[in-house]
Amino acid sequence: MNLSAYQTELDWITSQQQAMLHATSELALINSGSMNVQGIERVGDRLLQYSAPLDAEQKRIDLPPLEEINDRGELHNRSVGAAIRLRKHPQAERQILLCGHMDTVFAPDSPFQELTWLDANRLNGPGVTDMKGGLVIMIHALIALERSALAGKLGWTLIFNPDEEIGSPCSDILITDAAKHAQLGLVFEPALPDGSFAGERKGSGNFTLVMRGRAAHAGRDIGSGRNAIRALCDFISALDNLNGQREGVTINPARFNGGGPLNQVPDLAVARFNVRTRKKEDEHWIQQQLNALSAEINARDGLSLRIHGGFSRPPKQLTPAAHELAALLAECGSALDIPVHWSATGGCCDGNNIAAQGIPVIDTLGAEGGCIHSSEEFLIVDSLNRRARLTALLLFSLAEGQLDYQLWPQLTSR
Template sequence: MTYAPLLEWIDTQQDNMLSEVLALSEINSGSANIPGIEKVIDRLSDFASSLGAEEERLELPPRTDVLDNGEVVESESGPLLRLTKWPNANRRILLVGHSDTVYPKDHSFQHCTKLDENTINGPGVADMKGGIVVMLTALQALERSPYAGNIGWQVIINPDEEIGSFASAQHLDQAARAADVGMIFEPALADGTLAGARKGSGNFTLVAHGRAAHAGREHHLGRNAIAALARVISLLDGLNGQMDGVTINVAKLTGGGPNNVVPDFALCRFNIRVPSPEGQSWAEKQLQQIIDDVSQADGISLELHGSFGRQPKVMDKAHQQLFSLLKSCGDDLGLSTEAKATGGCCDGNNLAAAGLANIDTLGVRGGAIHSTDEFLLIDSLSERAKLSALLLFKLAAGEASWPDRTTTA
C-alpha cells in the first residue's frame, strides 16, 4: 500500500510549519508564566482549528512547592488544552505535548535566530514547540486522508511538563488508560535517534530543624541543623554505585545564619534516578533508613517532601512492538529510527506507568535543549511530520498490528 500522495501534502506545509514554530517560540511560556502559556494555547487553538476536534481548556489544581525557607506553599498552573476527535472509534491514540518551557519570563533568551540555512536557535524551538507543530501537522494529514475516522485520537498539551507534570498527571493517567497507543513529541537527537527506555525520577526536599543557641556561651545547648543535614547528604551521596543505574544528586543546600548562632534550620534538594521499579524500591528504602537514623539524634527533626513523580519506563513487549512498527515507517521514508536508553524522563514515563506503550521523541531533530544554545534543524519539521503521519496511516488503514496493552493495577 502506498501512502506517498498523502505524505506529499506535508512537504507543501514546510514553510507554514516553520513560521508557526517561530511565532510560538517568540511567546515566552516558562512554566510559571501563566499568561504566556495562555497565549501559546490560543495560538495552538487557531492552528488546530482545521481539525474539527472538540476543544477543552482545563484548569488544573495547584501544586505544592517548598520554598527555600521551608515554607510549604501552593502554586498555580496554566491551563491544559485537550482536543478530541472520533471518540467512538474502536481504537484510540493519545498524542501529548507541553506548552511550557524552562525559560522564565525574565530570562535573557527570548528570541529566535537563524544560524544557517537549516538551523534555528531559539527558546523552545525543539523542546517542544517544534514538536507540537509536527504533531498537529501529522493529524491534519490524517484528517485529509481516506482513513480519517478509522481511529479516535486525543491531544493533550499540558502546561507543567518541565516541572514534573504534577498538576496534569491525573489527566495524563486517565487518557493513557483509555488509549491503545501513545505518541509524544519531545525532540529526537540531531541525528534522529529516539529515546527508548527511560529512568524514573524523584525530586525531594528535606528540611532539618534543630535548636538555636549562642555558639560561644551555650553551644552545648544547640542542635545544629546543618550538621544533621550534612550527615544525611554524606549518606545519600554514598548510595551512588551501590545499585546498578541508581544515582542520587544533591543539588542545593541552604540554611543557617550568623557565625555565632547554632543553626536551627537547613534545607537540601536532591534528585534520585532509577532504571527499574526494583531500583526505585531500593532507593526509597535506603532514603527512609537514612532519615530514621539521623532523626534519632536529640533535638533534630527531619521533614521529607517530594516523591517519584516519574516511574521508570521499561522497554517491555508492547513498547518493542510499537518501536518495530515505527521502524517500518522509518524504513519506508529512508529514515533511521534507532533508539537508545536515557537517564532523562518525560511524560512518556507517565503513560508507560498507566500501561500505555508510547514513543516519546517523535518531535523535531534538534539539541542543546534547556540552554541558550537550543536549536532546531529546519528540514526535520516536514520529515518528522511525515514519520508520525505514516504511523497514523498504517494504524488507521489496518495495515499494522496494534501493540499489546500492558495490564496495570
C-alpha cells in the first residue's frame, strides 16, 4: 500500500495529538453515566462542536423511553437521553455506518470523576478509554477523510448513542435501521487489553425475575406465609447450576432485592441476571431451561414468578466478508507499522447488532488502554494518534474501492 497519496492527511492527524488528548480529557470530565441525561446531553454538545469541521447534516433524535422493572417489581419508564446522527454524501455508491456511545458505567455519585496521570503515556480517568477516546478518534479520522481528495466517494452515517452500557435498549432500532442502509460498520469500542481487535463476540441477554409470595406474621403465623426470598433463592440456585451444562453459555446472577421487617414473611423478591451465549441457538436452550425452572416454582402453592427481559445482543460470528474487511485493516496496519491482531471475546457491543444485519463490522477501532469499567481505567495516550491514523487509512482505502467489490452488496437486495 502506497502511503504517499494520503501522507498530507496522515500528517495532519499526527499534528492533532494534543487536540485529541484535550478533547478526550474534556469529555471524560463530564459525567455521562447511563441514565444521567443531563451529562449525556453535555457530552453530545461537545461532540457536535468537535464534529463541526465535517460540515455534515446533524440531528438529535429522541429515543423511546427505557422500560424497566423497579425493585418493587413494577414496570416504569425512564428517559435515556437523545442520540445524535450525522450524515454526509448519502448519494455515494459506498455507504458505511460508524457508531460510538456517549454513556459510561460511572454514575453521578461515583467517586471516580477525576483525571490522573499514571506516567507519561497513561492517563487514568472515567471513560477515557471506554469510549471517549474512541469518539475523538472517530471524529478525527472522518475529518481527515473529508479534508482529502477522496471526500464524497464514501458516504457515511455516524451515530452517537446514549445507552450502550445498558445494552442499547432504546437506540438499537436506530442503529439497526442505519445498518440496513450501509455496507459495513465501524464501531469505536476500545481495543482489547493486549491491544488486539475483537473478532467473534458472545451474545448477551438481561433478565429480571419478580417473585411474589404471601406475607404473614413471622412469629404468630409463619406457616401461612409464602417466603418470596426463599423461593427466589431456590430458582437462582438452580439457574446458576446451568453454568457448565452447555459449551460457551454462562449465567451471572448479579443483583437481588427483597424483604422488609424481620418479623414479616417477605412477599416480594426481585433479582436480575445476565446470560452470555456463543451461538444463536443457545438462546432457545436458555429459554427452555427458564420455562422449566419457572414452571416448578409456579406449581408451588401461593407463589408466582414472572420473568422479564430477553436477549438484546446476538452472538457475532465472522463471515467471509468480515474476514475480507479484517484483511484490509491488517494491510493498513502493516503500511503504518501498526500491529493488527484479532481475538475472540465474551464482551458484546453495538457491533453484535450491526453484524446481525448481515454486514461486516470492525468494532474495536477505539483507544488502547485497560481496566475499563473500574476506577483503574486508563488510556494509552499515544494510541489516540495511532488509532486515528489507522482508521483514516482504512477509510481512504474503502473510498478508493480497494476492498473486493463482492463485499459491497446492492443495498436494494437487503
